[in-house]
Amino acid sequence: MNDFLAARSQMAISLGFHIIYSCIGMVMPVFMAVSHYKWIKTGDDIYKKVTQAWSKGVAIFFATGAVSGTILSFELGLLWPKFMEHAGPIFGMPFSLEGVAFFVEAIALGFFLYGWNKFNKWFHWLTGVMVGVSGIASGILVVSANSWMNDPSGFDFVNGQYLNIDPIQAMFNGSWFSESLHMIIAAFSATGFAVAGVHALMIARKKNVKFHMTAFRIAIIFGAIAAILQPFSGDLSAKNAAKKQPAKLAAMEAYFYTQPYSPLTIGGIPDTAAKKVNYGIEIPGLLSFLVYDDFQKPVKALDTIPVKDQPPITVTHFAFEIMIAIGSAMMLAGIIYFIALWKKRTWFSRKWFLKLFILSTPLGFIAVEAGWTVTEVGRQPWIIQGVMRTSEAVTPMPGISYSFYLFTVIYLTLSVAVIFLLSRQIKMVPEMYDR
Amino acid sequence: MIYVVITFLFLAIVLYFLLGGADFGAGIIELFTSEKNKSQTRKTSYQAIGPIWEANHMWLIIAVVILFVGFPVIYSTMCTYLHIPLLIMLLGITARGTAFAFRNYDAIKGEHTQKIYNRIFVYSSFVTPLFLGIIAGSAISRQVDLHASSYLDAYLFSWLNYFSVAVGLFTVALSGYLAAIYLIGEADNEKDVRRFIIKAKAMNILAVFFGGLVFIASEIEHIHLAHWIFGNAVSLTAVITASISLIISWILINKGKRKIIRIGAAFQVMMILLAVGYMHYPYLLMAKDGENLSMFVYHAPEKTITDLGWGLFIGSFIILPSLFYLYYSFQRKKEIT
Ligand code: HDD
Ligand code: HEM
Numbered sequence A: 001m002n003d004f005l006a007a008r009s010q011m012a013i014s015l016g017f018h019i020i021y022s023c024i025g026m027v028m029p030v031f032m033a034v035s036h037y038k039w040i041k042t043g044d045d046i047y048k049k050v051t052q053a054w055s056k057g058v059a060i061f062f063a064t065g066a067v068s069g070t071i072l073s074f075e076l077g078l079l080w081p082k083f084m085e086h087a088g089p090i091f092g093m094p095f096s097l098e099g100v101a102f103f104v105e106a107i108a109l110g111f112f113l114y115g116w117n118k119f120n121k122w123f124h125w126l127t128g129v130m131v132g133v134s135g136i137a138s139g140i141l142v143v144s145a146n147s148w149m150n151d152p153s154g155f156d157f158v159n160g161q162y163l164n165i166d167p168i169q170a171m172f173n174g175s176w177f178s179e180s181l182h183m184i185i186a187a188f189s190a191t192g193f194a195v196a197g198v199h200a201l202m203i204a205r206k207k208n209v210k211f212h213m214t215a216f217r218i219a220i221i222f223g224a225i226a227a228i229l230q231p232f233s234g235d236l237s238a239k240n241a242a243k244k245q246p247a248k249l250a251a252m253e254a255y256f257y258t259q260p261y262s263p264l265t266i267g268g269i270p271d272t273a274a275k276k277v278n279y280g281i282e283i284p285g286l287l288s289f290l291v292y293d294d295f296q297k298p299v300k301a302l303d304t305i306p307v308k309d310q311p312p313i314t315v316t317h318f319a320f321e322i323m324i325a326i327g328s329a330m331m332l333a334g335i336i337y338f339i340a341l342w343k344k345r346t347w348f349s350r351k352w353f354l355k356l357f358i359l360s361t362p363l364g365f366i367a368v369e370a371g372w373t374v375t376e377v378g379r380q381p382w383i384i385q386g387v388m389r390t391s392e393a394v395t396p397m398p399g400i401s402y403s404f405y406l407f408t409v410i411y412l413t414l415s416v417a418v419i420f421l422l423s424r425q426i427k428m429v430p431e432m433y434d435r
Numbered sequence B: 001m002i003y004v005v006i007t008f009l010f011l012a013i014v015l016y017f018l019l020g021g022a023d024f025g026a027g028i029i030e031l032f033t034s035e036k037n038k039s040q041t042r043k044t045s046y047q048a049i050g051p052i053w054e055a056n057h058m059w060l061i062i063a064v065v066i067l068f069v070g071f072p073v074i075y076s077t078m079c080t081y082l083h084i085p086l087l088i089m090l091l092g093i094t095a096r097g098t099a100f101a102f103r104n105y106d107a108i109k110g111e112h113t114q115k116i117y118n119r120i121f122v123y124s125s126f127v128t129p130l131f132l133g134i135i136a137g138s139a140i141s142r143q144v145d146l147h148a149s150s151y152l153d154a155y156l157f158s159w160l161n162y163f164s165v166a167v168g169l170f171t172v173a174l175s176g177y178l179a180a181i182y183l184i185g186e187a188d189n190e191k192d193v194r195r196f197i198i199k200a201k202a203m204n205i206l207a208v209f210f211g212g213l214v215f216i217a218s219e220i221e222h223i224h225l226a227h228w229i230f231g232n233a234v235s236l237t238a239v240i241t242a243s244i245s246l247i248i249s250w251i252l253i254n255k256g257k258r259k260i261i262r263i264g265a266a267f268q269v270m271m272i273l274l275a276v277g278y279m280h281y282p283y284l285l286m287a288k289d290g291e292n293l294s295m296f297v298y299h300a301p302e303k304t305i306t307d308l309g310w311g312l313f314i315g316s317f318i319i320l321p322s323l324f325y326l327y328y329s330f331q332r333k334k335e336i337t
């Protein structure tokens, strides 16, 4: 493996790993706060048990999230020194504010995890809320840093120089809102469905049904709402990409020739040599409509972009299709949940209903990984869209492939360890909380 | 504004050395504790660092962020030439943080798995400050060669030299010392107090020994640290104050003043950092042939520095009070129970 590819892969695997923990780190505190609130209000012990059971799991995720985040802050410099040298002062603002947010989060987490029975219960509850608030704030901030890479602003690029730098303007670049919004909603739907799925499995196995039902209900309500909102926010992202990164949009859609009534292709296998998509279903005008709200207006295709500036089409396209497929499925599951909630309470104990959510457990996270693949691979060959190429940014140090292998082993080991620990906690639920 | 940013950078580094150091030290102490007392040490250190370890490590993140936003060229140069020790330090941080969380949150406290977590925890607690010290040492060692033509010169001998390694060992001993001092105040019975006092003394002797080694190594590598430190009034004063506070700490330890000695120990380490910091201020990286990267030359554009300074300034109003409250409440709760 050459060093450049190794560096990219190492970055991808590190981020792909971290994002799972950060989604959980943003969303679980919210779930816990809800359950915790209900316990304080109703005095029903089941809510306390759920909160405590969750907080045990969350402690593991937080530690893993924190160390993988620390790795990332160094990796940006270890792998992309030339990028950081120029980009640091421009897109660093969200990172410094993120540092503050993390700090608040870590402090609040100390109070929350170790503060049971030690503090005033509302103060204790509030520290839990603060964990969630600062987690979400840091998520918004770091994604706005990433959106700057897609949509650079806040500086003038003159003869290879970065002049008139304005970090605040860079932070509020044109894409920060759509990207952060989509990410936060994604975190809620992915975590909501994953947590609900695990508890649904336990309900199906008839273990501690009351406990797991309580947990399931809290998780799925957030997951379902987010899943229904997600396609709308995704539409916003796509419109934005069409404006700022036409090459990314065209690659996502595997759309080769500019034409009026631009078609949307569903499914299919792109043939990049022949510049067409085989076996796909083509719906004329739909892409134009989605991008411009106008069936006729032509959308820019790959033929308007020089080959050397095009991203890898196949990967981007498949990743996008996976995200869309999952997004539609999750939206449907969300709607089914609300139908059950409002009209068909009996569905809750039906096998097919539980099975639906059990099968959905990993879907959100798969979509998150796919979505980030779209964003990051779709930006290639640029590390800063239109300004700096990824190949110019990579470290001069040889032998990165070894560090890539090393990190791969570490992340695999950590993943196995976390799954192992989590399964042990679930196994212990009856003994700890069901007496 | 640049002075505000530099102050915060120095503050973050000092606090990381103190708090993160004490934290690593807890693992080092555990490593050098006899088998029969290990679980007692583990219990005390869990109670002591459990609620605060994540916060302690945030100072590293703050320092890194200030570096890459405010002094990007220095950050990217260090990341390039010190890639390998940084990588090892990261592995240490990862192993340590996860092992600490796993051993406390594994729902089934199996003997075998706990043994694995403990082993990872103690060894990574040793490796991480070692490499932290190596990195800090390399930054002032004048061994980083910005024009190196071979792999070994550029990426290995930039940090693998007597001086950097001696600084690494010195850092390990200081961390252990800080932790022992901290644990003296946390122990809940006389026997443990006595045990930690012995550890503190041992670590102190080790620190003095490795400190001497740093000076010797600096002569071998032609860095002439002694000449440098004793050649300027501020560093000299700082070193003398550190030595005096060392003596005072010994007296206080013997008198059993369990909490006040913390201030003495922290002061001692702060003085050492001040001596070193002042000595190479305003350079963050001193490379071969006098190529020194000064914070006044290689900083980000004015606007960035201003925004960063304000961000840190306002942020510190949120962070510092809540951090103090965190330390304070868990201290107080302990005395009540
Ligand atoms: C639960 C996860 C999830 C689901 C169900 C969806 N997405 Fe998504 N999508 C993400 C999770 C995600 C993500 C991982 O969070 C990304 C990566 C970057 C970002 O901000 O969000 C993303 C990026 C992303 C982008 C690229 C933005 C850019 O790079 O500028 C587009 C165009 C869409 N999404 C569109 C959609 C549409 C139309 C969906 C409708 C079904 C959809 N997404 C469902
Ligand atoms: C704020 C967040 C993020 C930042 C600052 C960031 C930054 C980067 C950088 C600097 C690179 C290397 C250069 C490049 O290939 O353009 C990269 C590549 C990559 N990242 Fe991200 N990233 C972020 C989020 C994510 C997430 C959450 C994922 C999750 C899966 C991800 C997936 C990838 C992939 C797949 C690549 C490799 C792309 C390729 O080289 O083809 N990124 N990212």
Ligand code: HEM
Residues within 6 Å of the ligand: A018, A019, A021, A022, A023, A024, A025, A026, A061, A062, A063, A064, A065, A066, A067, A068, A069, A070, A072, A073, A074, A076, A102, A103, A105, A106, A135, A136, A138, A139, A140, A142, A143, A146, A183, B054, B061
């Ligand atoms: C889309 C991308 C990202 C999102 C949404 C995100 C979000 C989060 C969240 C919510 C947390 C706290 C939760 C937890 O610890 O489990 C976290 C931790 C962390 N992240 Fe990320 N992050 C992303 C990418 C990055 C990148 C690119 C960096 C590095 C530059 C980074 C650095 C960190 C650090 C240092 C921590 C540890 C904080 C702590 O100890 O609490 N993250 N991230």
